[in-house]
Every structure is written in structure tokens, then in C-alpha cells.
Amino acid sequence: MGVGTEAAPPLLELAGINKSFGGVAALREVDFTLRAGEIHGLVGENGAGKSTLMKIIAGVHADYGGTLRIDGQPLRFRSARDALRAGIGMVHQELSIVPDLTVAENVFLGSQPITRFGVVDWRRMNARAAELLRDLGIDVDPRVPIGSLPIGLQQLIEIARVLFSGARIIILDEPTSALSPPEIERLFGLLRGLRASGRSMIFISHFLDDILNVSDTVTIFRNGRKIVTAAASDASKGWVIENMIGKGHEDLEESYTSDMMLDSKPDAAVVLETSGLRHGRAFRDVSLRVRAGEVLGIYGFMGSGQLELARALFGKLRPDGGTLTIGGRQVTLNGTAAAKRAGVAFVPESRRSMLFSHEPIYKNMSISILDRLHPVLLRPAAERSLAERHVVSLGIRPPRVDQALGTLSGGNQQKVGLAKWLTYLPKVLVLSEPTRGMDVGAKEDVVKIVRSLREQGVGIVVVSSEPETVLSLSDRILVMRKGEIAREFASETVSKDRLLDAA
Numbered sequence: 001m002g003v004g005t006e007a008a009p010p011l012l013e014l015a016g017i018n019k020s021f022g023g024v025a026a027l028r029e030v031d032f033t034l035r036a037g038e039i040h041g042l043v044g045e046n047g048a049g050k051s052t053l054m055k056i057i058a059g060v061h062a063d064y065g066g067t068l069r070i071d072g073q074p075l076r077f078r079s080a081r082d083a084l085r086a087g088i089g090m091v092h093q094e095l096s097i098v099p100d101l102t103v104a105e106n107v108f109l110g111s112q113p114i115t116r117f118g119v120v121d122w123r124r125m126n127a128r129a130a131e132l133l134r135d136l137g138i139d140v141d142p143r144v145p146i147g148s149l150p151i152g153l154q155q156l157i158e159i160a161r162v163l164f165s166g167a168r169i170i171i172l173d174e175p176t177s178a179l180s181p182p183e184i185e186r187l188f189g190l191l192r193g194l195r196a197s198g199r200s201m202i203f204i205s206h207f208l209d210d211i212l213n214v215s216d217t218v219t220i221f222r223n224g225r226k227i228v229t230a231a232a233s234d235a236s237k238g239w240v241i242e243n244m245i246g247k248g249h250e251d252l253e254e255s256y257t258s259d260m261m262l263d264s265k266p267d268a269a270v271v272l273e274t275s276g277l278r279h280g281r282a283f284r285d286v287s288l289r290v291r292a293g294e295v296l297g298i299y300g301f302m303g304s305g306q307l308e309l310a311r312a313l314f315g316k317l318r319p320d321g322g323t324l325t326i327g328g329r330q331v332t333l334n335g336t337a338a339a340k341r342a343g344v345a346f347v348p349e350s351r352r353s354m355l356f357s358h359e360p361i362y363k364n365m366s367i368s369i370l371d372r373l374h375p376v377l378l379r380p381a382a383e384r385s386l387a388e389r390h391v392v393s394l395g396i397r398p399p400r401v402d403q404a405l406g407t408l409s410g411g412n413q414q415k416v417g418l419a420k421w422l423t424y425l426p427k428v429l430v431l432s433e434p435t436r437g438m439d440v441g442a443k444e445d446v447v448k449i450v451r452s453l454r455e456q457g458v459g460i461v462v463v464s465s466e467p468e469t470v471l472s473l474s475d476r477i478l479v480m481r482k483g484e485i486a487r488e489f490a491s492e493t494v495s496k497d498r499l500l501d502a503a
Contacts, residue, residue, distance in 0.1 A: 009071070010069070011036045011038075011071065011168070012032075012068075012069070012070055013032070013068070014056075014069075015067045016031065016065065017029070017031075017056065017064060018064060019049075019052055019056065019064040019065070024398065025224055026049050026052045026224055027053060029225070030053060030221075030225065032053065035200065036200055037196070037199070037200060038217060039192075039203055039215045039216050039217075040200070040201070040202050040215060040217045040218075041203045041204075041212070041214070041219070041232060042054075042218075043205070043206070043208065043211055043218065043240060044220060044222055045245060045441045047397060048223065049223075051204070051409075053221075056068070057083065057088060057169075058083050058089075058171055059080040059081070059082045062079070070087075084165060088169045088171070089162035091155075091158055091162050091172050091175055095154055095155060095158055096158065097158055099145065099146060099147025100145055100147060102126075102143050103140055103141070103144060103145075104128075104143065105125075106146045106161060107161050107164060108125050108129065108164070113128070125142075126142045130142045136156060136159075136186070137186045137190075138157065150307075151349065152180060155175065156183065156187070159175060169202070170199060170200070170202075173204045174204060174205055175187060176207055180301035184210065188214045191203070192214070195216075203215055206440070211232070211240070212232050212235060212237065216231070218230055218231075218240065220243045220244055222246055227243050227244075241440055244441075245440065245441055260471045260474075261493050262474065262476055262477065262494060263491065264294065264490040266291075268291035268292045268294060269291060269292045270289050270290070270292075270328070271292050271327055271343075271427045272289070272313070272325070272326055272427075272428045273289045273290070273324075274288050274322060274324050274325075276321060276322035277309070277319050277321070278319060279309075279312055279318075279320050280320060281483065282305045282308035282309075282317075283306075283309050283484070284483050284484060286305075286309060286322070286485060288478060288485070290428060290460070292427075292457045293455065293456075293458070294454070294476065295450060295460045295461075295473050295474050295475045296460070296462070296474065296475070297463075297464070297474030297478070298310075298462070298464075298479075299464060299470040299479050300465065300479060301465055304465075304481055305482070305484075306463045306465075307432055307433075307463060310346070310348075310430050313346070313428070313430050314336055314339045314344055315335050315336045318334070326344060329342075340368070342427075343426050344429075344430065345368075345429045346430045347429070347431050347434060357404065357405050357406030358404055359404065360401060360402045360403060361387055361391070361396070362380075362383045362384045362401040362402065363383065364405050364416050364417075365390055365401075365419045368420045369424060372424065384402075387419075394415045394449065396408070397412055411442025411446075415442075418434075418446070425456060425457075426458060427459060428459045429453060429458050429461070430463070431450070433466070434446055434462060435466065436464075447472055450462070462474060467496045467499045470499065471494065471495075471496065477489040477490075477499070481502070486502055486503070487502040489502075
């Protein structure tokens with residue numbers, strides 16, 4: 001345990017919390033306690049209610065039943081600003097950075113230092129941002145646009161912004177999902193230091209090893225209810241999974257075992273081939289082949305070039321050199337439209353960039369094939385019918401095609417992103433971080449979808465910085481390091497340790 005003790009009054013206490021959306025209960029009679037100097041891990045499947053509870057604490061949701069107390073005093077926040085004034089800050093899973101602003105502007109967003117003449121003190125702001133980031137082990141020019149940095153660095157900088165706010169209670173929603181192992185260890189060191197200074201953190205993650213590693217206490221949610229709270233030192237990974245899903249966990253764990261036998265497809269037709277592909281400092285001399293009915297995993301730490309390579313395969317980045325061949329024909333992808341015409345589909349690592357959160361589910365599924373569904377006139381009934389089939393086959397919850405996409409959990413949004421490409425199968429499907437921020441059950445659903453597409457002959461490229469994801473999906477694995485292919489694993493047993501060593 002950190003600075004807090006069992007005898008100390010709770011810093012934060014929630015009692016009997018209820019919250020519904022459109023008549024559907026998201027939280028039911030939830031009690032939750034956070035003590036001073038405590039890191040409290042929070043786990044549960046997608047849609048279990050974790051994020052809803054955190055948004056109540058952070059002032060995002062004001063309409064709820066039950067009581068919230070800080071230092072024993074009942075409070076009700078009407079906005080995130082109210083919560084921040086009370087010392088609560090939240091780092092959301094979907095980054096809220098402003099890409100075109102500089103690093104320093106993002107760190108000080110809304111609280112820029114002002115000179116006595118009433119203008120922004122740029123010199124002081126840049127110097128203070130650089131100092132704050134150095135304290136976190138981040139060496140970056142505070143004057144560069146934050147959107148030009150790797151997503152892992154963007155995530156660390158967003159965490160720095162919340163820390164700078166002086167919050168006593170810091171909510172971290174999937175903070176390690178875009179970080180490499182060295183970055184994760186740096187973050188954990190920072191959190192432990194904050195705990196020692198008396199600050200408290202709620203740590204939400206689907207990475208159970210991370211939860212058990214850094215937390216003092218673990219609470220498990222299922223179906224909108226708190227199931228159990230225990231000391232992290234008394235919890236095992238298997239016990240956590242069993243309480244999360246409420247049934248035997250052997251099948252789910254099997255897909256995420258640390259040793260997997262790869263089964264490459266050397267005789268199948270080549271559907272994608274690159275030779276000497278390069279782009280700036282991101283990647284160079286990348287030569288690879290993907291065969292029909294094969295899943296090629298590309299693994300590397302953040303910043304190794306695999307995410308940029310994925311974008312280049314879909315025409316979102318124009319390579320500086322090398323060749324790209326799809327279905328036996330050499331192509332030049334001048335944009336995503338050309339990639340789609342060539343038979344390539346892409347699901348990016350950021351759900352926000354590929355989906356429309358305020359639009360209904362059925363429109364998000366049909367947007368990429370409207371020209372085929374409606375050659376002349378729009379037919380919403382056909383869109384809904386198509387979406388209803390995908391909702392059932394993919395197990396999307398809740399199964400309401402007219403519901404706004406943004407009300408779905410992250411895992412269900414990812415299924416919608418995959419469904420966009422399932423009506424007319426592509427030759428090649430490129431998946432960038434396909435299970436990022438997902439719980440065990442949702443990851444297993446994605447595994448099943450990918451395997452089904454593989455059986456139908458689609459060539460699939462899975463790009464990820466999560467070794468478990470690559471191991472559970474791949475028939476063959478390439479490891480990238482500093483923009484180059486460092487190692488290939490094929491037709492052999494491979495473990496997480498071997499992947500980490502190669503990266």
C-alpha cells in the first residue's frame with residue numbers, strides 16, 4: 001500500500017451509483033473507494049461500466065443516482081471543470097491532444113502563462129514544458145507540433161498535462177496501450193513516485209499484467225456491477241479473468257498463451273509483395289510477402305516504423321522508393337481510393353480517425369461501400385438490413401443499428417470498423433493495433449473474425465506493438481526495429497520473450 005492506510009478516511013467514495021443510457025442500465029448500485037496514496041486498478045470487459053463510472057467521477061456525466069464524496073464531503077460535479085477544481089484529472093483512452101498545436105501548447109492548453117502585457121509568454125511556456133517533460137524522462141522539442149510525434153509520445157505528453165494540472169486524483173484510462181515496454185516502465189516509475197507523494201490514481205487497463213504490477217488494489221466490474229475488490233498482491237491473472245467474464249477462462253487464455261506454433265502458408269498465391277519500400281526516417285528497405293489465407297504479423301516497439309508501413313500499404317503515406325505489388329500487379333498508391341480499387345482495406349489504430357461517433361452504426365458500416373449499395377439512389381433500408389446481419393454475426397452489443405456509434409464500448413466500435421470491409425471482401429486487409437484498448441473477451445472476438453477472414457482467402461497484415469496480439473493472430477511474424485525488418489519467425493514455436501528480444 002502507498003501513503004494511505006486502512007484507518008485513513010477515503011479520499012474518494014462513491015455509494016449506490018446508478019446510471020442508464022436510453023433505458024439501458026450502465027451502472028447498478030456501484031460502490032467504490034479510493035484512498036490517499038493508492039493506485040487502484042480497475043478491470044472489466046468492454047461495456048462493463050468502468051469508463052461510465054470514471055466519467056461520473058471526472059464530471060463528464062452529471063445525471064446519475066447515488067452519492068459521490070471527496071474527503072467525506074458530498075459533491076456533484078456538473079462539468080469536467082468542476083471536477084478539476086476539486087482536484088480530479090482524467091487521461092482518456094482516446095487522446096484529446098490538438099495535433100496542429102505545439103507540444104508546449106498542448107501541455108498548457110487552457111492555462112498558458114501570460115506576460116504583464118496580457119500576451120502568452122512563449123519563452124516561459126516552452127521552458128516550463130521542456131522541464132516538466134524531462135521530469136517524465138521525455139526529451140522532445142516543446143516547439144514541434146504534437147501531431148508529428150509517435151502516438152506513444154503523444155500519450156505520455158497528455159499524461160503530463162493532467163499531472164501539471166495539480167490533480168490529487170488522476171484517472172488513467174488505458175495509459176499503456178500505445179507505449180513500448182521501456183515507456184511503460186518509465187510511466188510506472190512516475191506513478192509510484194506520485195503515490196509516494198500522496199497522490200491517488202485509478203488505473204484502468206485491459207493489460208492484466210500491468211494492473212497487477214503497478215496497483216495496490218484491484219476492483220473488477222461485470223455487466224455494470226462491481227463484482228469484487230481485493231489487494232493486488234492477493235490476485236492472480238487467472239482469478240481476475242474468471243471474475244471478469246464469469247465463466248471458465250481457459251479458452252480465452254489459450255489464444256494469448258506465451259508460446260505459439262506458427263503455421264505459414266508457403267504454397268498459397270502471393271496477394272501482396274513489397275520490395276525495398278522506404279519512407280523518410282520511418283522505414284527503409286522493407287521487403288515482404290503476404291499470401292492468400294495467411295496472417296502476417298508485424299511486431300515492433302512504438303516508433304519502429306510498423307505503423308507508418310501500415311499506412312503506406314493503404315496509400316495514406318507515399319513511399320519514397322521501392323515497389324508495391326498487389327494481386328500480381330505492380331501499383332502506385334496515390335491515395336486511399338487507389339488502394340481500395342486495388343483491393344486493399346485498412347483498419348487504423350485510432351478508431352476516431354475511421355469512424356463517425358455521432359452517426360448510427362449502420363451508416364458507419366456502409367460508408368465505404370455506398371457506391372456499390374446505391375449506384376443511383378440512397379437506400380437506407382438496404383444499409384440497415386446489411387448492418388443488422390453484421391451486428392448479429394459479429395456479436396455487436398447492444399444490437400441496435402440506429403444507435404449512435406459513440407455510445408458503444410471501444411471493443412464494439414472496433415467490430416464496426418471491421419464490419420465496414422466484410423460485405424465485399426478485399427484481397428488484402430491491413431489491421432493496425434486491432435485489439436488496442438480491448439478486454440479479453442473482445443480480443444477473442446476479433447481473433448475469431450480475423451481467422452474467419454483468413455479461411456475465406458483474405459491476405460491479412462496485423463501490425464501491433466502488443467506481442468500477445470501478434471502471437472494470437474499470426475501464421476508468420478516479422479519483427480521491425482528502428483525502421484527495418486530485424487527478424488522473421490515462420491513454421492516454428494515462438495514466445496513473447498523471443499519477440500521482445502528481437503525487437
